[in-house]
Amino acid sequence: MIDLHSHSTASDGSFSPSQLIDEAKRRNLSLLALTDHDTIAGLSEARRRSEELGIRFIPGVEIEIAWDPGEFHLLALGLTKLNDEFQEALANLAQMREDRNLKILDQMKELGVEADYGEIQKLAEGKVVGRPHFATLLVQRGIVKNRQQAFSRYLAKGKPFYAPKGALELSEALRLIKATGAVAVLAHPLSLYVAWGKLPQVVEELKSQGLDGLEAWHPTAKVRNCQRLELLGKSLGLLVTAGSDFHGASRPDRRLGRTAGDREIEDRYAEGIPGSSAESTS
Template identity: 35%
Template sequence: MTDTVFSGQFSGQIDLHCHSTASDGILSPTELVSRAKAQDVTLLALTDHDTVAGVREAEHAGEAHGVSILPGIEFTACWGRRSVHVVGLNVDCSSMSLQQGVAVRDRLRAERAEQIALRLEKRGFTGALSGARSFAGDGVIGRPHFARWLVEAGHVPDTAKAFKRYLGAGKTGDVAVAWPDLTETVATIRAAGGAAVLAHPLKYGLTRTRLLGLLTDFRDAGGQGAEVVCGRQNPVQTREVLSLLERVAADGRGLLASLGSDFHQPDQPWRELGSVRLPAGVEPIWNLWQTDAEMVSG
């Protein structure tokens, strides 16, 4: 495992899922940390999609602002025929395992971007690939970059319409990708010294039976946590996740609770940094590092 980020009890807000310009976020890592500080976040995990390129900058900003930065990543993986997201927390960014996982996804994302652009070009949207790249910059290219270009080019009024008409499930830009499978992805994170957390379990549109199967398979693959809260959600949704986690833990092998805003941009208050809390009575994922610290000091 990487060096312990913190020990003992923590004051302030904790946010373990957010994005910067290194993937599909609007703010640079430095701007993101500055905003987190303004929101009283004291422990922040930068979890960009399939890259750790922004972590070093975030760490430097964290030192300047007094925000502890947990190095992280949000890997895309396959569970059967479905794409799911796995957050890796407290990873060693220099790990060969992690770098290989990133390299595989770089190739897959580049191939997908070319296919999306080709499909959009056939619909008459000339310059889609270069347009999306202009928004991605040096970051990982994804569908949100195509959405922003479609807005800028005047093809749609906003990014929501871009996904509804062209980029969402079953639409022109919905290109299937053979991402590394769930077990391999968890192994990559664990080999990098990190903890694997299933991101936003309620966002996959699964029945409760299927979601229980996903959580169980994730745990059996070596996953250590699940996001009980991701962005602002109503209490009913939180209770649904907790109920499923109780069932997963029925044999004595459960998953720890994680949380995050899934912040991407400032004009989405339901995803504001530091805006979410874990319910009382759950064991948080950060106990892993608190325990490590106590063992070292003891």
């Protein structure tokens, strides 16, 4: 059992990189990829702990790509040749994220919700600040009943407190990823909000630009749709991967090593990933 999509406190997860590896060991995973959002800050710690516990480790990252109307997240799996240009691009994304948070705060103030950034950072408890922490603030102020309502009324796309994320253009992200020796995998493809009838053509075009793989299995998708995505990926000659998108306490429904339909993630989904050394095992 493996997992090719997980997050730590280096981005928006609730487990430290070491705790994440401990959890992987507890759940009897043989391989884990750490793919924090737009940062590689947790990779060294996770690698050290994985070596101590005898778990194969895939260094990765999940990068925000400019896309409309949905969301495009690109997994870089198997980062083996990190370079200054790649790390500078990630640092720029982190700065854009900070700028976005400040813009959300300004929009809240314009509509009469007084708060300072220190309050938001305190709610983040040392983790990367994001919309969930603004949602928690709105709950605490009694403006909404729960975080889901905070998003649906105020923080979702098109709502009063929404601000767009910083993102890389796909061509730039692919170029940077290739230079690290990693493969580029389209995460949770249904988040693109592309109709099924058009999806094969879109994915084929992405492949022509340099896309290496498709994350066919993700816990937010139905099993039949994951099966359909797997067939699509195979038909186009893409790597087919699977992940839990584990975040820890903030998303307790997700478990390491499990994906859609609570299915175990088989070792075969790591085939073709640099450093996996998992050749056709299941």
